[in-house]
Amino acid sequence: MINRLVEKIKKTEAPIVVGLDPTMKFVPEHIQKKAFAEYGETLKGAAEAIWQYNKAIIDSIYDLVPAVKPQIAMYEQFGIEGLTAFQKTVDYCKEKDLIVIGDIKRGDIGSTSEAYAVGHLGQVMVGNTMCRGFHEDFVTVNPYLGSDGVKPFIKVCKEEKKGIFVLVKTSNPSSGELQDRLVQTETGTADRPLYEIVGEQVAAWGAECMGETYSYVGAVVGATYPEQGRILRDIMPKAFILVPGYGAQGGKGADLVHFFDRDGLGAIVNSSRGIIAAYQQEQYAGYGGENFADASRAAVLAMKEDIGQALAGRK
Amino acid sequence: MINRLVEKIKKTEAPIVVGLDPTMKFVPEHIQKKAFAEYGETLKGAAEAIWQYNKAIIDSIYDLVPAVKPQIAMYEQFGIEGLTAFQKTVDYCKEKDLIVIGDIKRGDIGSTSEAYAVGHLGQVMVGNTMCRGFHEDFVTVNPYLGSDGVKPFIKVCKEEKKGIFVLVKTSNPSSGELQDRLVQTETGTADRPLYEIVGEQVAAWGAECMGETYSYVGAVVGATYPEQGRILRDIMPKAFILVPGYGAQGGKGADLVHFFDRDGLGAIVNSSRGIIAAYQQEQYAGYGGENFADASRAAVLAMKEDIGQALAGRK
Numbered sequence: 001m002i003n004r005l006v007e008k009i010k011k012t013e014a015p016i017v018v019g020l021d022p023t024m025k026f027v028p029e030h031i032q033k034k035a036f037a038e039y040g041e042t043l044k045g046a047a048e049a050i051w052q053y054n055k056a057i058i059d060s061i062y063d064l065v066p067a068v069k070p071q072i073a074m075y076e077q078f079g080i081e082g083l084t085a086f087q088k089t090v091d092y093c094k095e096k097d098l099i100v101i102g103d104i105k106r107g108d109i110g111s112t113s114e115a116y117a118v119g120h121l122g123q124v125m126v127g128n129t130m131c132r133g134f135h136e137d138f139v140t141v142n143p144y145l146g147s148d149g150v151k152p153f154i155k156v157c158k159e160e161k162k163g164i165f166v167l168v169k170t171s172n173p174s175s176g177e178l179q180d181r182l183v184q185t186e187t188g189t190a191d192r193p194l195y196e197i198v199g200e201q202v203a204a205w206g207a208e209c210m211g212e213t214y215s216y217v218g219a220v221v222g223a224t225y226p227e228q229g230r231i232l233r234d235i236m237p238k239a240f241i242l243v244p245g246y247g248a249q250g251g252k253g254a255d256l257v258h259f260f261d262r263d264g265l266g267a268i269v270n271s272s273r274g275i276i277a278a279y280q281q282e283q284y285a286g287y288g289g290e291n292f293a294d295a296s297r298a299a300v301l302a303m304k305e306d307i308g309q310a311l312a313g314r315k
Numbered sequence: 316m317i318n319r320l321v322e323k324i325k326k327t328e329a330p331i332v333v334g335l336d337p338t339m340k341f342v343p344e345h346i347q348k349k350a351f352a353e354y355g356e357t358l359k360g361a362a363e364a365i366w367q368y369n370k371a372i373i374d375s376i377y378d379l380v381p382a383v384k385p386q387i388a389m390y391e392q393f394g395i396e397g398l399t400a401f402q403k404t405v406d407y408c409k410e411k412d413l414i415v416i417g418d419i420k421r422g423d424i425g426s427t428s429e430a431y432a433v434g435h436l437g438q439v440m441v442g443n444t445m446c447r448g449f450h451e452d453f454v455t456v457n458p459y460l461g462s463d464g465v466k467p468f469i470k471v472c473k474e475e476k477k478g479i480f481v482l483v484k485t486s487n488p489s490s491g492e493l494q495d496r497l498v499q500t501e502t503g504t505a506d507r508p509l510y511e512i513v514g515e516q517v518a519a520w521g522a523e524c525m526g527e528t529y530s531y532v533g534a535v536v537g538a539t540y541p542e543q544g545r546i547l548r549d550i551m552p553k554a555f556i557l558v559p560g561y562g563a564q565g566g567k568g569a570d571l572v573h574f575f576d577r578d579g580l581g582a583i584v585n586s587s588r589g590i591i592a593a594y595q596q597e598q599y600a601g602y603g604g605e606n607f608a609d610a611s612r613a614a615v616l617a618m619k620e621d622i623g624q625a626l627a628g629r630k
Binding site for chain 2: 115145149
């Protein structure tokens with residue numbers, strides 16, 4: 001799957017992933033109205049609204065980008081109905097030949113992590129039959145519980161040729177509270193931040209399951225921390241980096257160059273509300289709520305241009 | 316809710332939570348057969364089997380313990396059908412007046428963490444209507460992303476009078492890879508493990524939302540690390556400690572005393588397979604698969620005895 005991601009990035013010339021993180025306030029009124037008319041102001045009504053909203057955006061952008069990243073929390077908040085919309089979204093994106101990165105940030109221990117891994121990337125045994133629950137191509141994984149939490153995912157990735165992105169340095173303001181803590185190393189002094197230690201683990205885990213150029217084990221490093229991105233790029237030379245925090249969170253194309261290798265590969269940049277709610281921004285307001293999906297397409301093209309220029313400017 | 320947990324522990328004299336973490340290999344054959352006859356070897360068949368299995372155990376133990384802790388991964392592995400069984404289990408336990416701790420280990424940033432919080436503990440706005448997705452009483456939360464990830468949960472806890480348990484020192488063998496790292500403190504030297512820093516954060520977060528004696532913000536500390544439990548008990552005097560790792564993972568009653576306050580409160584000990592799959596253990600094999608729920612009841616009584624003796628022995 002990592003090889004396919006690299007191929008698709010080359011083909012689309014867009015190291016971009018669209019974050020499908022719908023909240024009700026992004027969904028245009030005409031879609032909400034129609035869904036509520038059919039199902040009422042219920043969880044089912046909300047799920048129908050976000051599904052129709054997603055579908056229109058996917059139809060509008062699927063030829064431009066290699067991948068999408070649905071954030072499962074935004075669906076889980078609507079309970080079972082919301083998760084059914086998550087599943088429909090994943091399945092529909094795969095029909096459209098998009099690679100799906102499930103932003104699930106799961107992480108537990110042993111058989112419990114394995115349950116998440118088979119539920120999202122693999123197959124689960126029922127009696128003598130193998131069944132699939134959700135089926136994303138990649139998922140994000142939280143490393144706080146150590147190798148016990150990550151290795152069950154890697155096992156499933158090997159079997160299924162799928163991949164993970166481990167949280168290393170997240171894009172949010174408070175990510176440093178734990179991740180930037182200086183920790184003691186072999187030298188006996190506290191000379192390295194925790195995220196570098198996690199980066200080294202990612203590199204070690206990844207060495208066990210390599211694709212052609214990159215590993216199945218990637219990393220999440222926020223666009224909002226470009227300097228850390230440069231260091232982590234060196235620590236994890238074979239890890240693909242998923243970069244959230246572009247656009248709405250403050251990251252710009254120029255901040256991103258250090259996340260990439262010299263050949264312009266090795267990273268994929270996420271934008272969520274900057275694309276899916278583009279029509280609510282001043283720049284794209286002309287499209288109006290009715291043409292929200294066209295606004296999203298325009299925002300993808302602008303992002304592609306921004307990142308392309310930044311990478312070209314580096315050489 | 317934390318006050319209610321304390322009351323129920325006093326009433327049952329059992330600081331015990333039963334982990335409802337069903338896997339197919341725990342479910343007795345007669346239940347599997349019946350479910351597969353009805354729904355086939357499908358996700359729906361699996362979900363029906365684990366629901367019937369849970370229900371029998373709940374019916375057998377609900378008067379003995381204050382709380383249950385369903386591990387959502389074990390349901391999520393069966394996709395939407397599995398999560399529907401999770402929801403049914405949560406609802407049924409609440410009907411039986413059990414406190415439900417959703418072991419979800421979620422953690423994300425800002426509005427995304429808030430989505431998890433409202434989805435599991437609160438209410439979500441749909442149009443002008445407030446709706447509930449899942450509704451546990453407590454959930455477990457992963458702190459790797461810092462305050463941004465935890466505070467949205469605390470906000471919802473305040474509104475709903477519910478609670479969280481933050482992962483501080485987990486019970487698994489590799490928990491030390493990150494959690495035990497010595498980090499630099501104000502003194503300039505690396506003299507404290509990361510879990511102590513997280514423990515201090517838990518104490519600080521918890522001070523903002525106190526129940527009568529304990530805070531709504533608790534902590535997870537594994538039974539397998541009794542010495543760390545003693546230290547963390549002092550660092551977080553107002554935090555209730557959820558203690559996994561008893562029984563199958565190796566923790567014993569005598570290891571647990573330091574997690575408790577002198578009055579025998581302040582901690583609640585989880586056992587999962589030791590109770591729900593008791594009938595598969597040599598000690599309870601006499602019950603047989605047909606009477607698995609009676610074996611679970613016997614295992615709860617034995618655990619209550621073990622912990623009670625350890626606490627009494629301390630005084």
